[in-house]
Amino acid sequence: MRLLLVEDDDHVAAALSAVLARHGFVVAHARSGEEALRALVPEPDAFGVVLLDLGLPDQDGYEVCGKIRKRTSTPVIMVTARADVRSRIHGLNLGADDYVVKPYDTGELLARIHAVSRRSVHDESVTPAEDGLRLGPVRIELPTRQVSVDGSAVQLTRKEFDLLALLAQRPGVVFRREQIISEVWRTSWEGTGRTLEVHVASLRSKLRMPALIETVRGVGYRLVAPAA
Structure with missing residues (x-):
């Protein structure tokens, strides 16, 4: 390199x-x-x-x-x-x-x-969708901020969408907790760490895919792209 x-x-x-x-x-x-x-x-x-x-x-x-x-x-x-x-x-x-x-x-x-x-390496598990990303059954439409799983819409809060979109653009890559907090919440307040955990748990539940977001102990989180 x-x-x-x-x-x-x-x-x-x-x-x-x-x-x-x-x-x-x-x-x-x-x-x-x-x-x-x-x-x-x-x-x-x-x-x-x-x-x-x-x-x-x-x-x-x-x-x-x-x-x-x-x-x-x-x-x-x-x-x-x-x-x-x-x-x-x-x-x-x-x-x-x-x-x-x-x-x-x-x-x-x-x-x-x-x-x-x-x-920065292209991940073949992520395919461009029109105005968005597709990860197996998950479709993320960036301009309209809409998410669907197997064609069914999933209602996310603003921060939940921002978190999912951030992780989805680089699946398999570990995002450090402080990096996620800085980019999604625009703050460095340590108390936001608990808020991050709550949002991750909510995403796993709403998407009905607990394994989609993996916890990397002591570091942060990464998105594990599902099979199509």
Whole structure:
């Protein structure tokens, strides 16, 4: 896999590039936001993942993330020393797929790279429906926010639909609890965790498919695409 590393510190970049190369990645190094954006001009989807440092010399990494997201759907992992919750939420809301705080464990970073890259791979269990998605007997119509199972309409609340639509776009991929809460509830309040559990239980019940949403203990949830 080709990987774009956006890091202005040459020593950090060299050490990380060596580790990534040993694990089979082909690394392109950009030292500034402008270099990173130029690297994406010829082929916006040439890289499997972008590792983006926020402390760049020419422009803020958040700004760069926003520009990258306008050009490509390539997964972006922000790598930064900014550890506060507000910064993480801001990064995720701008379109980052994950957020890693320095200093980090290399093994964890590699696992996160593989995780976000899997999310961008097309899953044949999901087939496009007109203006929506079809997962086996489940049809999700995004513009009208309607859901049906085997042709029968299922009434969902707004948040239930948002949760299902989020998981359904990347079946098989584990979404971290904090990521779901950030994207569906637009908050980082820890108390929302219980609300998430209630919504998952309600979805399983209303869709009459308890195995559709799998709990990954200690991490979050993933959607298991049913057979057609």
